[in-house]
Amino acid sequence: MRTSEYSSADAERRxxxxxxxxxxxxxxxDRARVLHSWALRRLADKTQVLLPxxxxxxxxxxxxxxxxxxxxxxxxxxxxxxxxxxxxxGLCHDLGHPPFGHNGESALDSVAAAIGGFEGNAQSFRVxxxxxxxVIVKGRSMGLNLTRAxxxxxxxxxxxxxxxxxKFNAYADDAEAFEWVRRGAPVGRPSLEAxxxxxxxxxxxxxxxxxxxxxxxxxxxxxxxxGPEMERVVAVAAEQSGPEVDVADVVQAHARLRALPQWxxxxxxxxxxxxxxxxxxxTMIGRLSAAAVDHTLAAAAGGPVARYQADLVVPREQRxxxxxxxxxxxxxxxxxxxxxxxxxxxxxxxxDLVSVLREGAPDALHPMFAELWRExxxxxxxxxxxxxxxxxxxxxxxxxxxxxxVG
Numbered sequence: 001m002r003t004s005e006y007s008s009a010d011a012e013r014r015x016x017x018x019x020x021x022x023x024x025x026x027x028x029x030d031r032a033r034v035l036h037s038w039a040l041r042r043l044a045d046k047t048q049v050l051l052p053x054x055x056x057x058x059x060x061x062x063x064x065x066x067x068x069x070x071x072x073x074x075x076x077x078x079x080x081x082x083x084x085x086x087x088x089x090g091l092c093h094d095l096g097h098p099p100f101g102h103n104g105e106s107a108l109d110s111v112a113a114a115i116g117g118f119e120g121n122a123q124s125f126r127v128x129x130x131x132x133x134x135v136i137v138k139g140r141s142m143g144l145n146l147t148r149a150x151x152x153x154x155x156x157x158x159x160x161x162x163x164x165x166x167k168f169n170a171y172a173d174d175a176e177a178f179e180w181v182r183r184g185a186p187v188g189r190p191s192l193e194a195x196x197x198x199x200x201x202x203x204x205x206x207x208x209x210x211x212x213x214x215x216x217x218x219x220x221x222x223x224x225x226x227g228p229e230m231e232r233v234v235a236v237a238a239e240q241s242g243p244e245v246d247v248a249d250v251v252q253a254h255a256r257l258r259a260l261p262q263w264x265x266x267x268x269x270x271x272x273x274x275x276x277x278x279x280x281x282x283t284m285i286g287r288l289s290a291a292a293v294d295h296t297l298a299a300a301a302g303g304p305v306a307r308y309q310a311d312l313v314v315p316r317e318q319r320x321x322x323x324x325x326x327x328x329x330x331x332x333x334x335x336x337x338x339x340x341x342x343x344x345x346x347x348x349x350x351x352d353l354v355s356v357l358r359e360g361a362p363d364a365l366h367p368m369f370a371e372l373w374r375e376x377x378x379x380x381x382x383x384x385x386x387x388x389x390x391x392x393x394x395x396x397x398x399x400x401x402x403x404x405x406v407g
Contacts, residue, residue: 005306006082010149014180015135015142027084030150033134034088037144039095039127040065045394046094047101059212061094061101064205068093071289072200078293080304081193088146089153089197095132096123098391099398100346107347111354112387115380121157121169123391128154129177131388133368143177149307151181153193158182173384186308195312196292203288206325209333211281214267219332221264229331230254237320237327245320250327253320257284284325291318349402350390356405358386364405365389 011026019029034040043062069090076086097120098104108118128143128151135145152158157167160175170178185191190198213219223229234254238247257263262280267273295313297303303310361382362370369389376382393401 005080005304005309006149009184010307011147013142013145013147014129014177015137015145017135017145025084026147027082027088027150030144030146031084031088031091033144033146034091034095034128037095037132037134039132039392040091042392042394043094043097045396046097046099047395059208061097064208065091065094067204067208068197068201071204071285072197075200075289075293076193076196079192079196079296079306079310081196081306082149085150085153086193086196086200088150089193090200092124092128092150092154093156093197093201094120094124095127096120096125096391098123099350099393099395100343103343103346104350104398107350108354108387108391111351112383115383115387116161116171116173118387118391119161119166119168121155121167122161122171122174123388124154125151125170125178126174126388129174131392148181148183149191149193151177152185152191153197155181156190156194156198158185158190158194159188171384173381189308189311191307192305192310192312193307199292199312199314200289202322202326203285206322206329207281207284207288209329210325211277213329213333214264214277215269218336219328221267223332224264224328225258226254233324233327233331236331237323240327240330241319241323245316245323249316249320250324253317253324256317257321257324284321288318288322291315349398352406353390353393353398353402354386357389358383360405361386366392 006027013026019026040062043065044060046061069087072090073083073087077083098108098118100107102120105118105120112118128146130141130143132143133141135142155169157165157169159165159168160170160172160178161168210219214221234247234250237250238245241250260280260283262276262283264277264280267277292312292314295315296305296310299313300310357364362373365373365386366389369385369392372388373382373385376385390398
């Protein structure tokens with residue numbers, strides 16, 4: 001632990017624990033707890049770009065999570081953050097994602113509208129503070145009982161659901177844990193560690209999704225050259241970015257990236273083209289990460305910085321580059337012709353599961369969720385347990401449960 005940047009309150013846990021080894025760093029201990037958790041292992045069978053098993057070059061939520069944690073760790077270390085905290089935040093950031101990625105998230109949000117909806121980031125917080133049982137106090141789960149600083153580092157959106165944001169990091173039902181974590185923190189402001197993790201997430205998936213799409217044949221390098229299709233990609237990038245980036249920014253970003261020696265111009269699965277694709281990936285991750293680190297340290301007069309001593313400074317140019325890469329995947333992969341029926345089937349499957357499990361609860365639930373259902377104080381809380389059960393499933397197990405319960 002970098003004691004100069006972190007206080008005893010940062011290392012505090014909701015349920016006090018006596019360390020097994022007094023010399024062990026509390027933040028390193030947090031990282032180990034997440035690495036050994038069931039929630040992390042489940043990400044191996046959750047979607048990133050392709051469904052698990054569809055490709056011999058799979059990138060799942062688990063591989064993505066490991067990539068995010070590595071990028072975040074290096075960025076945080078350069079800035080002066082405790083590397084284990086940002087590493088842990090990277091490991092935690094997708095723990096609450098339901099089956100079928102953002103499509104599943106949308107389905108559960110709609111079916112759970114009457115109880116505050118569903119949001120993957122809020123579900124991740126719920127997993128860490130309640131649903132992954134490691135520390136039990138008077139019959140009540142404290143989840144993994146991570147330190148305040150580690151939990152705060154995974155709060156990209158440190159607020160409850162509100163009208164001006166579709167993103168949020170805690171349900172009203174988890175207010176006690178959320179308010180304990182945010183004690184003394186500036187209202188609505190994520191910590192520097194959370195901002196680092198958030199940018200590492202954007203960097204990792206924007207670059208790797210393009211890498212996957214090129215490898216899997218969803219995109220050819222020729223399609224990345226200027227032309228009508230890339231004009232549509234540019235428009236999508238500007239639309240999805242809001243006021244941070246406009247069309248001119250994305251056009252300039254495309255020109256800058258095409259000028260890089262590593263920009264993909266050919267790909268045929270030979271050793272040389274595979275190495276060239278990997279060179280593109282590593283160049284982009286280094287470029288996007290270094291820009292944020294350098295500008296943040298410059299704004300902080302050299303650092304080191306952590307917690308609420310600074311905000312991450314990401315240049316507009318790099319935000320536009322990430323927006324372009326995201327839009328490439330959105331246009332060519334996620335919204336490709338013919339994919340809508342698959343998304344409709346996934347949504348229907350999850351909605352079916354929620355309905356049949358709610359009707360058959362508690363007997364139809366996994367024993368742990370059946371226990372939580374029986375202990376729930378009312379109908380809304382019981383419904384939330386059903387949502388928790390469905391969200392905990394993997395893509396593969398969701399199909400299996402649906403086949404068994406619905407047919």
